[in-house]
């Protein structure tokens with residue numbers, strides 16, 4: 262089997278793939294999960310368990326709703342200002358990468374984005390610090406893990422304004438304190454399940470503060486009232502996400518994942534720093550545990566290393582075009598044995614090419 266370091270849609274546990282495929286053939290009395298009614302009691306139970314697992318795994322307190330939506334994290338870029346930004350209001354945004362800047366771009370349809378800091382000039386190789394979030398901002402938006410550039414923000418900025426976070430690529434990878442957030446969103450395909458599902462966790466009291474008229478499908482309230490079943494939900498994505506969250510819980514939950522993710526990331530960064538052929542691309546203090554970006558001291562060796570990796574069963578290591586080099590995405594389901602295999606590969610390549 263190939264070692265899957267792809268950035269997304271991501272690796273999921275083999276047992277999840279087995280269970281999901283079994284349900285395609287027979288979910289209930291010979292009926293496929295793909296053909297049952299989303300209003301059936303059996304599917305109601307799937308939605309209920311998925312919501313319960315999200316709440317349980319992240320310790321979501323009362324006063325928050327969990328929503329299972331569609332449209333990806335990208336739809337949240339506009340749903341957030343549409344629902345939270347009053348007419349003529351301003352929201353504060355931290356520009357730490359391409360996804361953050363795409364979120365910023367959507368605000369203009371509804372009001373103003375105040376970019377409090379940006380590391381764009383440095384090709385997003387670090388997370389900006391020492392910025393001020395004006396107290397009259399409608400909310401503060403940031404991206405906790407910059408999937409493309411391999412930086413991660415572990416400490417939540419201190420502010421009194423509502424905090425909105427795009428957690429697409431590090432949700433469920435480490436413990437968080439949900440009470441510090443007002444809205445969290447994540448496209449499922451990085452760490453929760455397959456593509457097609459977006460998870461939103463929202464503090465109920467922040468809604469209903471704009472006078473804007475919002476189409477039902479884009480209004481968080483319709484989805485809260487409809488119990489994430491305002492319209493036909495992405496049935497199979499939800500089912501598979503539920504299986505993956507069950508797996509996560511059985512493995513010891515988010516706290517255990519965090520331990521493993523720290524071990525995996527430390528091992529690979531140690532090799533990148535030790536190996537004479539490779540170097541990391543980001544500020545050391547901002548290094549992501551989920552997406553580890555590195556290049557070669559000699560760019561001429563990048564093609565041969567990519568080929569060597571491919572021949573030896575490694576998948577998805579190519580860096581995003583805006584960074585180049587390599588990116589090892591190490592989501593929850595990636596076993597540490599794959600990380601050790603990558604380290605061995607880097608060492609054997611070094612042996613061959615040592616000057």
Ligand SMILES: *Cc1c(COP(=O)(O)O)cnc(C)c1O
Nearest residue numbers: 333334335360408427429430448
């Ligand atoms: C992948 C990603 C997105 C985009 O997600 P879609 O579900 O494809 O819209 C947004 N933000 C972050 C941090 C991502 O990693």
